[in-house]
Amino acid sequence: MPVRNRFAELLPEIREWRRDLHMNPELGYDVHRTAGIVAAKLRDFGCDEVIEGIGRTGIVGLIHGRAPGRTIGLRADMDALPITEATGADHASTVPGKMHACGHDGHTAMLLGAARYLAETRNFAGTVAVVFQPAEEGGAGAEAMVQDDLIGRFGIEEIYGMHNSPLLPAGAFAIRPGPFYAAVDSLRIEVRGKGGHAARPNNTVDTTLAASAIVMALQSVVSRNTDPQQPLVVSVTAFRTDSDAFNVIPDAATLRGTIRSFDDATREKAIADIRRVIELTAASYGATATLEFDEVPYPVMVNHDAETVHAAEAARAVAGEVKSDAPRTTGGEDFAYMLRACPGAYIQIGNGPSAGLHHPKYDFNDEIIPTGCSWWVELAERRLSA
Ligand SMILES: [Zn+2]
Ligand SMILES: [Zn+2]
Known part of the structure; x- marks a missing residue:
């Protein structure tokens, strides 16, 4: 009918x-x-x-x-x-x-x-x-x-x-x-360095630089760490520091983003990879980074x-x-x-x-x-x- x-x-x-x-x-x-x-x-x-x-x-x-x-x-x-x-x-x-x-x-x-x-x-x-x-x-x-x-x-x-x-x-x-529809995780990455005068970066730990490197490094999670047969998306969607000034190196930066996956193993590996990449990238700049999830995840x-x-x-x-x-x-x-x-x-x-x-x-x-x-x-x- x-x-x-x-x-x-x-x-x-x-x-x-x-x-x-x-x-x-x-x-x-x-x-x-x-x-x-x-x-x-x-x-x-x-x-x-x-x-x-x-x-x-x-x-x-x-x-x-x-x-x-x-x-x-x-x-x-x-x-x-x-x-x-x-x-x-x-x-x-x-x-x-x-x-x-x-x-x-x-x-x-x-x-x-x-x-x-x-x-x-x-x-x-x-x-x-x-x-x-x-x-x-x-x-x-x-x-x-x-x-x-x-x-x-x-x-x-x-x-x-x-x-x-x-x-x-x-x-x-x-x-x-x-x-049919992907699992959704919402990422919040807190990056901490040591703020100070932008004219004397050597006395700071530049949070903005460390956070920028994290955004770039996260691109390797899908392209280098994930089985190419398994769909996975990692997107960074927000980048905010705690300073608006042209002459201040900020103390902290927050990145937000999302993971989209279709099976638990791929999702869990992606979370572990993201955690490793952000912690070690931050450390290479003398900064720290932590990973949190601030919305309830949606399963596949x-x-x-x-x-x-x-x-x-x-x-x-x-x-x-x-x-x-x-x-x-x-x-x-x-x-x-x-x-x-x-x-x-x-x-x-x-x-x-x-x-x-x-x-x-x-x-x-x-x-x-x-x-x-x-x-x-x-x-x-x-x-x-x-
Ligand atoms: Zn909608
Ligand atoms: Zn809808």
């Missing part, structure tokens, strides 16, 4: 929800307005239960079918990013410095649309748990919900997620079994084989075809935590050609709403067929 006609009818309304969320973005766990709207709508739709405050500000709605049966989870994310929007759209963010630049407004709206349809039709046996999580962009909201017993408490036996992709044609689907997101097939079959039914060997992405995704706790799969839906995710000119493509909603419903009805 292709895109369901009901979603063509509902599109203007779902688009309004999406644009309202877009105009009022919230960050991390502080998604109180968004979560309030989600909970109120789920109650309006006639969900059998709506539970708030799971994983701090996460929401779960339960929709029972016409007969008893298994329970599956359908998950969307609700949080925005600390970016100032530059789309110039009529529905642009009204909050300076906050923006839905990853399309989670669209994900939330599509899952709400699917929940409305499923609550109206109930053409399945068992229970659909619609899961709306906070803090995907760095706060591990999925892990917070799992720690709050999301899976056990509702007896969720399979869980699915969907993310839009500007790299795919509008409404096209792509998926792969196994490792691994799609389960059988559920990947189920997700792909539902996508084929809706869109006619599905790319089932999508390339791995070095982006991270905290749905990884849910897939470690429960069998499931994550699929990409094309946003069509647009600015990239996390870009100030990115916008979710409302035209794909009927396709995304239809996939959720198709998947739920297939997995809970009476």
